[in-house]
Amino acid sequence: MQNKIPTHPMEDYLRMDRMPHIWCPSCGLGSIVTAFMKGVKNAGIDLNKLALVSGIGCTGRVAGYVKLDSYHTTHGRAIPFATGMKMANQDLTVAVISGDGDLFAIGGNHLIHAARRNMDLNVICVNNFIYGMTGGQNAPTTPLGAYSSTAPYGNYEQPFNLVGLAAAAGSSYVARWTALHLQRIQDSIEEMAKKKGFCFLEIISPCATVFARKNKGGTGLDLLQDYKRRSSIDHNADPQKIPLDMDGEIVCGVFVNDEKPTFAENVEKGTSRKVKEHPLYVQDRKDQEV
């Protein structure tokens, strides 16, 4: 068996019949997908019971490449689609991977409400500070002063601080890493897969094709060098106080890791006794014995 053809280490987890993928060279998404699949595997969950939902965008394409029950939905609506899945079958682990525009512009309302409800979902936002798929328009994360195709004079909008927003909305778990912190990403994904409640992970990811090109950021490798120079780890940082800008510090870490009842647990607790005493419930059960 010496001349066994070497296989790609991720072959068991990817739809190899869909390769090559559409992502540009030096995009962060490839390594993020690897870290995601390793993380969920390390969590020891049954991958047959893991559903992945994406919205639309470069990141939205993740759902198409992983060997999971996977759904590529509409722009911004991955979270409510995932909520329906989770509420229909509590045995599923449901993850969402999507872009910053998808999750925080068009889908921003769904994100904060799912966090408020503490819906048992693992949401991973790949933040490249720009709209990748559509060719480099402004995103709600584009730093003040950065150039995009719809901010030709530099962005004059204040960006969202994603971890601050996710924490304020009530998430049970909030973390931020860059695409350089692959082991940390993997560990966070593992923690999220094991944890109940709304878990949010922001991953700062290089987009050489549009973000760097518009902002003289060089190659994808240059962006990663830049993240290395700018990032620090501080788990105790207040997520409200660590917004991102063009060249300031990128504070990373796990900022929130709380235990609190999920939506489904609250439903169960709130309804079980009242429901069981209700005559209609009794009638339904009686019929079932017949």
Add this chain to the structure above:
Amino acid sequence: MKQSNLHGEFFMQGNIACAEAALSAGCRFFGGYPITPASEIAERMAFRLPQVGGSFVQFEDEIASMASILGASWAGVKSMTASSGPGISLMLENIGLGIMMETPCVVVNVQRGSPSTGLPTSWGQSDMMQARFGSHGDYGVIALAPKSPQEYFDLTIVAFNYAEKYRLPVFVTSDAIVGHMTEKVYIPPVDELEIINRKYTNKKPGDYQPYTIEPGQWVSDFAKAGDGYLYHSTGLTHDERGYPDMSEACHIQLVNRLIDKIKMNVDDIILLEERDLDDADVVVVTFGTTARTVVPGINLAKKKGIKVGFLRLITVWPFPEQKIRDLAKHVKGFVVPEINMGQIVLEVERCAGGVLTKSLPHPGGGIHDFKDVAKAIEEVAYAK
């Protein structure tokens, strides 16, 4: 587990009957957002779903509501949402996703006076073309229009059955009149109802492709999330594997099938109520609650000696094209009263092949004056 339902004879509101029908059909997930005149459906589901082991979520908007029922359906549970004009407008993009992914679910539109916020507490039938063409692109749709709380119950069951059989979101297009009307409703025990459940694949995971259509079928068998099939589904144009395929050939095949699965099964899908059609000179084509309010007008015209036929579209979409074509061969003309400014009349006209077709529009908030109905029938009957 054997399913059960609330059954017996009730004095029941239309919207409540709709909710009970959903539960009888096996619906176990409802995602919604409050809106008059549809809120009673959500309220009833919030109250009843926990009793039958299902779940209810009141979402932040109708966009989320619609997306959620698609997700629930893919997780293996029959699901429904209900709204009215403004909310349905917000749902349209994800209704299209449901069409494209071929997701069984039911969307109830309790129509109110429109456009925009229009008449929240009053009725209309002006979203019929929206149901047909509202989401972007070409596709087949099914819409059922009840005229009474009893029929609201019956048709909601049918809607769930069609959704499973043809794999798409099915509309129940009621209105504020039938939604808020209280009448006698008989709900049979669940085992006396004809209920179609999802057809899951019996193939093994490696052999299964989510969009392979077996010979003689129009849709593929289902696999739900969590069963180990590890399939992909997308709103992009896709092949049998569910993989995106941007080729013209794939797009032609997919779009045609989304249309043909409805078009080639009209005989199974179309439900009509027909009265006095054989020797009719004038046929009144009507649907929903209008089918009740125009009856005195028809009777008045009959008293004047006109042979009036009555055709009620229980299934509005797909439209009964052949029925109109056949009638057009021997009638003098059609009268189409509807509580909109002339939507279904366009379809009648299209199929009537030049036979006189008279629109009797009403913008909503009221009903037709029966004398106007009689007058329109007379005009057609005595037209030169």
